[in-house]
Amino acid sequence: MGRPRRTHRVRPQVARRALKLLSPRIYSNCYTRLMITTERLLLRPLETSDAGPLAELFADPDVMRYSDDGPHQDNEWVGDWVSARIKDARESGFGVLAVTDRANGGILGYCGLVTHAELDGQPEISIGYRLIKRYWGHGFGSEAASAVMAHAHSALRIKRVVATIDPHNDASLRLAKKIGMVYEKDVMLPGYTYPDHLYTSVD
Numbered sequence: 001m002g003r004p005r006r007t008h009r010v011r012p013q014v015a016r017r018a019l020k021l022l023s024p025r026i027y028s029n030c031y032t033r034l035m036i037t038t039e040r041l042l043l044r045p046l047e048t049s050d051a052g053p054l055a056e057l058f059a060d061p062d063v064m065r066y067s068d069d070g071p072h073q074d075n076e077w078v079g080d081w082v083s084a085r086i087k088d089a090r091e092s093g094f095g096v097l098a099v100t101d102r103a104n105g106g107i108l109g110y111c112g113l114v115t116h117a118e119l120d121g122q123p124e125i126s127i128g129y130r131l132i133k134r135y136w137g138h139g140f141g142s143e144a145a146s147a148v149m150a151h152a153h154s155a156l157r158i159k160r161v162v163a164t165i166d167p168h169n170d171a172s173l174r175l176a177k178k179i180g181m182v183y184e185k186d187v188m189l190p191g192y193t194y195p196d197h198l199y200t201s202v203d
């Protein structure tokens, strides 16, 4: 009698192929060379020339609706913001990435990690994301944020990532839950008039 057939076992090459489709591909761990690809996106380090396309995002009152500052019509402000994020990332080894269309390199927005020396009494690393409005509602936000979260936990070995979200920002709340974050507490941030919700992802 032959060996019983193992009907439920997934062949390794099939499993690997499936995983490749689901997982983001990360090409380097160093910020200046980092490239993360997903099905439709390429996430790459910010460059000073990104200030031009990102100006549309920062000038849009709808994009900036739940932010503590802005909108910003001033291109110099955007240039300074991009330069500051590049400097932060070079110092800490991780940071904010440009979210681009894999097919043509066009910028959709940004997504990435921000270090806080103190957030509600303790140091934290948060995830942040903003897309130019015409790219909303196509799943790009969750595609980018889940890739950044996977990179944070698996490559950078960051145990805890948080997001502070205005309780009225339904899109961001849904996105956070979609990428596996859970509500932990309300946090009253300096200068705010009502608390944000703090969501966490713990590896």
Ligand SMILES: CC(C)(COP(=O)(O)OP(=O)(O)OC[C@H]1O[C@@H](n2cnc3c(N)ncnc32)[C@H](O)[C@@H]1OP(=O)(O)O)[C@@H](O)C(=O)NCCC(=O)NCCS
Pocket: 062, 063, 064, 066, 129, 130, 131, 132, 135, 136, 137, 138, 139, 140, 141, 142, 143, 164, 165, 166, 169, 170, 171, 172, 174, 175, 178
């Ligand atoms: C938050 C943001 C990045 C989401 O980007 P996006 O590409 O539109 O998000 P997705 O298409 O991946 O959608 C994620 C989830 O939110 C839901 N969603 C999207 N827009 C929504 C809206 N206006 N109201 C309610 N739910 C919404 C989607 O249906 C999806 O949930 P589901 O798959 O369970 O149905 C985008 O809305 C944005 O840039 N907003 C302005 C900046 C901002 O608020 N950033 C967050 C600060 S904390």
